[in-house]
Amino acid sequence: MAASGRGLRRALRASPLPAWRQAHLGARGNLKPEYDAVVIGAGHNGLVAAAYLQRLGVNTVVFERRHVIGGAAVTEEIIPGFKFSRASYLLSLLRPQIYTDLELKKHGLKLHLRNPHSFTPMWEEGTEGKVPRSLLLGTDMAENQKQIAQFSQKDAQASPWEPSFPSITRSLRHPLPRYVLLHHVMGSLEGMPGAWGYVQGGMGAISDAIANSATAHGANIFTEKTVAKVQVSSGGCVQGVVLQDGTEVRSKVVLSNASPQITFLKLTPQEWLPEEFVGRISQLDTQSPVTKINVAVDKLPNFLAAPNAPGDQPLPHHQCSIHLNCEDTCLLHQAFEDAMDGLHSHRPIIEFCIPSSLDPTLAPPGCHVVSLFTQYTPYTLAGGKGWEEQEKNAYADKVFDCIEAYAPGFKGSVVGRDILTPPDLERIFGLPGGNIFHCAMSLDQLYFARPLPLHSSYRSPVPGLYLCGSGAHPGGGVMGAAGRNAAHVVFGDLKSM
Template sequence: MAASGRGLHRALSARPCPPRRPAHWEAAGRLKPEYDAVVIGAGHNGLVAAAYLQRMGVNTAVFERRHVIGGAAVTEEIIPGFKFSRASYLLSLLRPQIYTDLELKKHGLRVYLRDPHSFTPMLEEGAGGKAPRSLLMGSDLAENQRQISQFSQKDAQAYPKYEAFMNRLASAVDLLLDAAPVDTEAFWRGSLLQRLRALSTLAPLLRAGCILGTKLPQYYQVLTAPSTKVLDQWFESEPLKATLATDSVIGAMTSPHAPGSGYVLLHHVMGGLEGVKGAWGYVEGGMGTLSNAIASSATAHGASIFTEKTVAKVQVDSGGRVRGVVLQDGSEVRSRVVLSNAAPRTTFLKLTPQEWLPEEFTQRISQLDIRSPVTKINVAVDRLPNFLAAPNAPGGQPLPHHQCSIHLNCEDTHLLHQAFEEAMDGRPSHRPMIELCIPSALDPTLAPPGCHVLSLFTQYTPYTLAGGKAWDEQERNAYADRVFDCIEAYAPGFKGSVLGRDILTPPDLERIIGLPGGNIFHSAMTLDQLYFARPTPLYAGYRCPLPGLYLCGSGAHPGGGVMGAAGRNAAHVVMGDLKSL
């Protein structure tokens, strides 16, 4: 099988394999000329918004431009027999209330929890004939301390205190995720009713402040400082600091040395699954199963979801209020409100008639930081990677470290910073940061027996290469080859196991998934683009200057990740507005 695998790998390297088209999502009913609400885009947030609106009695239709629903949370059989979570690939941040309200388990959602969570092998000569060292972290605190003690006894003692410190901050921020940010404009200039509503949104902020108490200045530093500064205050060993620092830059065109990277670190440690705080897991059947479960919940209550229906523009009546959308085929669909799951740039600069938006607003939208460092590579292999630091079992069955996020080129925070600097110069990183996941180690439905699917979340890669050069097939394959060479150094024989690969650079993520700049969060998760200022300080939250038009995607509060909070919060804001009309 390995020999045929190498032949297929060579063919796919020269000519990327086109995705196999899954069956269309079966919409509930035929397209009607009018709905109460229209949602642009069937990403997970758009589906969540539609499900909540429909449950509250708002007749809702969702229009998706692709042939498959899910946006970034999608499963595609790119290589025959191998099912990939093509973009998003892990679940943890989805809000617990959404599980319950939408009855996602009833609609087919099953999750495999991962424990241990992360594995960082070293590139080093093993001492006395032993294997190179590695850092394996999970839910067992005592075992984590034993692992860390390989590198520093001091760090092993400090780790439980660090965990408690970060968990307290995560608990405080968690309160802000399920409500719209404070509407400062309404608070100071609105009617009495609007001011009372705005006043009620202060409650989560006050409760968060009470949780942090007298340590608020220390937590403020976590949110504003470089993550390396935060980690340096706790630890001395680079393998531990670099492993933790990966969460501070994941999906962000930033360095762990950059101010504000601490918040991204927090954003990725405040999730949980099945009641287990901080747990991450794989969705059985890939991330598309999650999107299908949300869609099933929505359609069970009467929502309509249509694929291959591209929205060309938002329609506005003569009084300056949204009245529906126009599809690319010329069809007009009327609605009282329109919710956009598309990114702010797409929503306001491409779909909305510019004459109805203030110039200052559109200027702020055009200036959003949408830079992305991410190239996602999906790989089919005929056997598990065999790491020097943790050799495979004789029978080839998955071992605990195979279920983890495997961090490569992450032994030192300087490596992460160096990779960032190369990308800022327009050069794909020489030693890219690689997060390698093997969901088929826990979910056998994804690949043929004995084979596996690998998700390589790599950075840093620029959107435009040095000299204004575009990513072509040659550049894509050259970068992927470099990534594979890096994996080979940690796991000799990896390249010989490859059956095929799918390479998504930032422009590919923009073109295929609809992420401007390739940014997985729709816009950077930096403090100047969060909470009061997401998407802009002029209009934070879900409403916009055009009455009847709302954001419901990752470009709105509380931001990116497969969280669903933006969709749920937007639906409740829309419902409140519809009641007051």
């Protein structure tokens, strides 16, 4: 098929390098022995911190252990011809100030806003040939009320702001913590509150734009450079890092975009950390029930509740977040109970996105990339069993069986898939327990208590060592706030040295 064509591969190889990579090659990748600041990890927060520090005149270098930048905000071509937002897959929370300050539009960031934004097809038996019902919600309140009236006249007649949470969509948010719901709806895109969208070229393109901004002002970014240890002087202050190959790089400060657990339990010499601090970091709640599955398909999914148009062109519902197996809270509760018993859910909750419906650059003509955010899956299976390939494939097959019930023909359209269980997300992206927020967004791990009480200022017990990632305030999501805030704290401390 088209995805394996020689010409396509040649075109992909010839695609232009991002500006930050060209800047790196132009400088011949020369690593200096000393910088003002070292950033560990080129996740989006680390890149934001580097961009702000460099703009403020702080000579900054970023070290990334993987071959690509972006952390969880990354685009990877796992299957030839198909570009996946392999971990994070939607944008909304990026702070407008960062978008403006770092001139991300100038540095290549392009967005595709979604409207409508939510599609929930029903799995209904015994409809006597009728098309199953579905719920399609967007920015048109009158149309939303018509949609909601299929299920509840009371909800449809409520005030304009209330129909966003009718009984059918309330089930999607149970048992989701209330703050996490707020965290997900507090963003905006291009002045539209609560809007979510796709990044053209995948989520790695936002990381490239931030990196382009950083290198345009002189920052250095190195991939495949693993930091093995934070160097601490005999006086107990940071003096740089040691790379895995033994190279020592001196610096006045070190900012870690890694999780608090990796930063303080693996990279920092333990003799310089209070015993109580180490104990509490080791006890942070990192549980996560999510398995991400990236799928390449050779045709557009065709839902029973909203059949495809002639020519198989994307329809409005294809650009939405599509929610499956969430018709009522009983389904969600049972899926959760399965995971508590060490099993993957028999009818997992599925958030289904097709970013190529708005961004055709992600897949060959007529083909699509599908992102499946699924739950619940335990980190360890019953009996202490790990996620071997057999178990991973069995779970993915179950997910695909569920999708097939809503969209017959889906399984036959699959070209390839990439299954990321919680241990995979931990191993590949450095997410403890597979948690996309580094540690849970619960009340005891938020605000002044993130990651720990008395340690929410981005500073650590070791002078000169700072956190700048999702494990710091205000938490996870492709927001950039932790990176920006940490950079300003660091800059203030450097001025007072």
